[in-house]
Amino acid sequence: MAALAASAAAAPPAPVGIGIEGVHKSFGAVHALVDINIGVRAGEFLALIGPSGCGKTTLLKSIAGLIPIDSGRITVGERVVTGPGPECSVVFQDFALMPWATVQHNVEFGLLLRGVPAKERAETARRAIAKVGLGGSFEYAYPSQLSGGMQQRVGLARALAVNPQVLLMDEPFASIDEQTRRVFQDDLLRLWSAERKTVVLVTHSMEEAIYLSDRVVVLSPRPGRVHQVLDVPLPRPRESGDVRATADFARMVDGLWQVLRKLQ
Amino acid sequence: MTPAAKRDSDLGPTGLAAILGLLAVWEILGRLDVSLFLPPVSEVFVAWWGLIRDGTLFQAGASSLAALVKGYLLAAVLGVGVGLAMGRFAVVRYLLDGWINALMSAPLSALVPVLIALFGIRDTVVVATVFLFAFFVIAVNTLTGVRGTERSLVEMGRAFGAGEATLFRRIYLPSALPAVMLGLRLGVVQAVKGMVVGEMLISLVGLGERIISYGNTFLVTELYAVILSVLLVAIICSQLVQACERALVRWK
Numbered sequence: 001m002a003a004l005a006a007s008a009a010a011a012p013p014a015p016v017g018i019g020i021e022g023v024h025k026s027f028g029a030v031h032a033l034v035d036i037n038i039g040v041r042a043g044e045f046l047a048l049i050g051p052s053g054c055g056k057t058t059l060l061k062s063i064a065g066l067i068p069i070d071s072g073r074i075t076v077g078e079r080v081v082t083g084p085g086p087e088c089s090v091v092f093q094d095f096a097l098m099p100w101a102t103v104q105h106n107v108e109f110g111l112l113l114r115g116v117p118a119k120e121r122a123e124t125a126r127r128a129i130a131k132v133g134l135g136g137s138f139e140y141a142y143p144s145q146l147s148g149g150m151q152q153r154v155g156l157a158r159a160l161a162v163n164p165q166v167l168l169m170d171e172p173f174a175s176i177d178e179q180t181r182r183v184f185q186d187d188l189l190r191l192w193s194a195e196r197k198t199v200v201l202v203t204h205s206m207e208e209a210i211y212l213s214d215r216v217v218v219l220s221p222r223p224g225r226v227h228q229v230l231d232v233p234l235p236r237p238r239e240s241g242d243v244r245a246t247a248d249f250a251r252m253v254d255g256l257w258q259v260l261r262k263l264q
Numbered sequence: 265m266t267p268a269a270k271r272d273s274d275l276g277p278t279g280l281a282a283i284l285g286l287l288a289v290w291e292i293l294g295r296l297d298v299s300l301f302l303p304p305v306s307e308v309f310v311a312w313w314g315l316i317r318d319g320t321l322f323q324a325g326a327s328s329l330a331a332l333v334k335g336y337l338l339a340a341v342l343g344v345g346v347g348l349a350m351g352r353f354a355v356v357r358y359l360l361d362g363w364i365n366a367l368m369s370a371p372l373s374a375l376v377p378v379l380i381a382l383f384g385i386r387d388t389v390v391v392a393t394v395f396l397f398a399f400f401v402i403a404v405n406t407l408t409g410v411r412g413t414e415r416s417l418v419e420m421g422r423a424f425g426a427g428e429a430t431l432f433r434r435i436y437l438p439s440a441l442p443a444v445m446l447g448l449r450l451g452v453v454q455a456v457k458g459m460v461v462g463e464m465l466i467s468l469v470g471l472g473e474r475i476i477s478y479g480n481t482f483l484v485t486e487l488y489a490v491i492l493s494v495l496l497v498a499i500i501c502s503q504l505v506q507a508c509e510r511a512l513v514r515w516k
Contacts (some may be wrong), residue, residue, distance in 0.1 A: 064423055084423050096420040100438045100515045110424040113434075142515045162424070 014042040015088060015198045016077030016165045018063060020263060023072035027059060031223035032058045038217055038226060044168040045192060045199045045217045047209035050255070051263050052105060055224025056202045057170055061201060064090050064168050076166055076199075086114070089159035093171040093189070095151045097143040101131065103154050104139040110162040133187060149180035160191070169201045174206065185212060187238035195256075206256045210249060211238060220263050228259055274416025280445035305483050307395030312492065320474070321493060328470035329457055329497070330389035331387060335394025336455040336501075340448055343399045347406025347447070351440065352432060357407075366401040372458070376465050387469060390462035398451040405447025442516065454499040471497075486510050 018040035023117045025033040040046050044128040048056040061067040067215055074081040076088060081093040089110070097106050107125040114126065129135050133151040143151050152172055159167060189212060192199060203209050209216045210232055220227040232252060234243055243249050270359050275283075287305050294304030315321040350357040350364075375396065381387040421435045464474020471494055478487035 061419075066419055066422060084425050086425065088423070090420070090423040092416050092420060094414075094416050096414070096416040098417060098435070098438065100441065100513075109420075109434075113421070113424045113426050113430065144515065 004116075008090065010030045011013070013163070013165050015196050017042040017044075018166065018198060018200065019073070019075040020059070020063070021075075023059070023062065024070045024101045025055070025062060025072055033069070034225050035224040036224070036226055040198060040200060041214075042216065043082070043196045043198055045201070045213045047199070048200065048202045048219060049204065049206065049209045049212035049216055049260070050219035050224070050227070051221045051260070053224075054219035054221040054263075058221050058224070059092075059219070060170050060202045061198060063166075064088050066090075074163070086162070087165045089162055089164035089166070091155050091159050091167065091169040091172045093150070093174050095148075095155045097151055097154055097158075099143055102142055103134065103146070104141050106154055107144065107158045107161050110158060114162060125157070125161050128157040131160060131191065133155040147180070149184055152176060152184070156188070156191075159253060160195075162233050165197060165199050167199045169199065171202050171204065174204070181208075188212070189237065189239040206253050206260065208246070209251045210234070210256060211244065218256070218259050227263060228258060230259070245255055280515065283498045292435055300482070301484055303488070305488075307485045308488040308492065311483075312489035315486060315489050318459035321490070324469075324471050324474045324490075325493065325497075326470070328390075331462070331470065332394055332455055332497070332501075333458045335391040335458065336398055336452060338391070339395045339398035339451060339455065340500050343402030343447065343451065344406050344444055347444070348410060348440070350407045351410025352436065360460075364400060364403060367396075368404060372450040373395050373461055373465065376461075379513075380466055387467060389466050390412075390459060390469065393462030393466070394458040397461070398455040401454055402444075402447040402451040405450065406444045409443025409447075410436050412443065413439040415418070418473065424483055435511060437511075442509075442513050445505070445513055449505045449509060452501040453498055455500060456494065460494055 014098070018038075020036050020038040020040075021035055023036040024031075025259060035134055036059060040045075048059060050056050062069050063076065063081065065081045065088070068082075076085060079087065099108065104122070107128055108121045111121040111124055126135070126139065129139060133218055134150060134153050134157065138146065138150070138154075143154065146154065155172070173184060178186065185208065199213075201209075201212060213232055216232060218227045218228045218230065219225065230252075234246075234248060234252065290302070290305040294302050294307070312321075346356075346360065346364075350360055372393070379389050379392055379396075383392050417435050418431060419440065421431045426434065459470070460475070461470045463470045464476055465472075467473075468476065471490055473489045475487060475494075477486075477488060
């Protein structure tokens with residue numbers, strides 16, 4: 001506990017890579033994942049995309065240690081994943097905020113479970129809340145008083161508060177309206193370039209995958225396999241410019257669509 | 265629960281008007297001498313005052329309330345305990361689900377002979393009926409609350425490294441709290457029913473005994489006064505539990 005508490009308070013640790021080697025996972029007769037091999041580089045922003053039923057969320061939750069795999073191996077840094085670990089934080093599609101707790105207490109939750117003392121917990125959480133742009137006035141609000149976009153910012157703050165090396169995001173913007181989503185995506189890129197974490201993002205938005213990530217992994221459905229891996233060589237930082245308006249961006253989104261439409 | 269549902273037993277201006285209107289109609293019908301069993305409500309209040317002054321109501325009420333409190337507290341503690349255990353442990357759920365469902369839908373008054381055999385006709389039998397009437401709704405609501413915990417919240421807790429005990433304390437318990445409090449509120453109304461059933465059908469003590477006695481001797485105004493007292497007890501108890509609910513469930 002003490003070691004974890006100390007690491008949570010320290011400066012951002014160096015990012016770690018993720019190894020996914022020969023991973024299989026079945027739910028009964030359904031082959032959710034078949035022979036998945038992906039190497040995520042340290043500090044990389046990787047998107048997982050594919051039609052529904054391709055197992056992208058299953059894969060993300062397997063990396064998080066929330067779903068046990070049938071065979072193969074997943075490593076996060078040096079650790080072989082057998083359960084949830086301290087390097088990873090998960091951002092959930094439905095935010096997964098505790099309705100009975102204030103924003104402050106929601107963000108403190110991971111620190112609380114890791115035994116961080118109350119005072120340090122409060123300060124770290126306050127910094128994380130400020131980092132995602134909610135500082136100063138929302139600490140004592142309950143989640144039900146916030147909009148969807150703000151709730152997901154709380155979800156992100158909670159994930160960041162424990163200072164993870166890996167951020168696992170499960171369709172984090174899926175239930176947020178388009179304008180809010182674009183602002184949030186830029187904020188996420190800004191945070192990512194400041195903190196250099198390894199990010200794995202599950203999404204069903206082609207624009208989002210291209211805009212945010214370094215590489216896009218396309219999974220095919222039933223059984224879930226790696227269909228193709230696309231590089232996204234768009235220059236960074238993308239958040240301050242008008243990348244979306246460039247011909248390169250349009251071409252990459254279209255390229256991704258040409259791959260995905262054959263999988264429908 | 266929506267905010268509207270939370271306020272459902274608040275007495276707004278409309279509610280107050282409805283009650284006053286009903287009392288007015290009652291008074292008019294009473295004065296028209298429609299039936300022996302419908303005396304004017306003003307006379308009921310006079311009789312009520314009389315029962316308060318001569319101590320009848322306090323004497324009967326004290327015995328009733330003692331049984332009510334004992335039976336309800338027992339039902340609350342065991343109901344919440346059993347509900348939580350059923351919610352968290354599949355084994356307990358499989359063992360008890362059938363029994364709870366069967367007894368919950370059974371007409372509990374049918375158990376009267378069994379209760380007489382078990383407890384005799386002493387005061388404790390009223391505690392037993394109060395308990396039986398309140399227990400099931402509390403247990404079932406608690407169970408529903410625990411089972412209704414969002415899966416993603418459990419996953420979130422596990423992702424941060426929570427074990428079973430921590431998940432129970434930090435996720436399942438607070439998540440079930442609104443349903444538990446609802447069960448306790450429904451339970452207290454059931455408890456008052458159990459109290460009256462026990463007192464009227466078995467033990468002949470307390471307010472229930474007064475109802476039987478006044479009913480048999482056609483003291484109709486006194487009869488209504490006691491019935492209204494029972495109603496008042498139910499309302500006050502329900503409001504007390506609701507006040508606790510509001511203090512504990514502040515986020516809704």
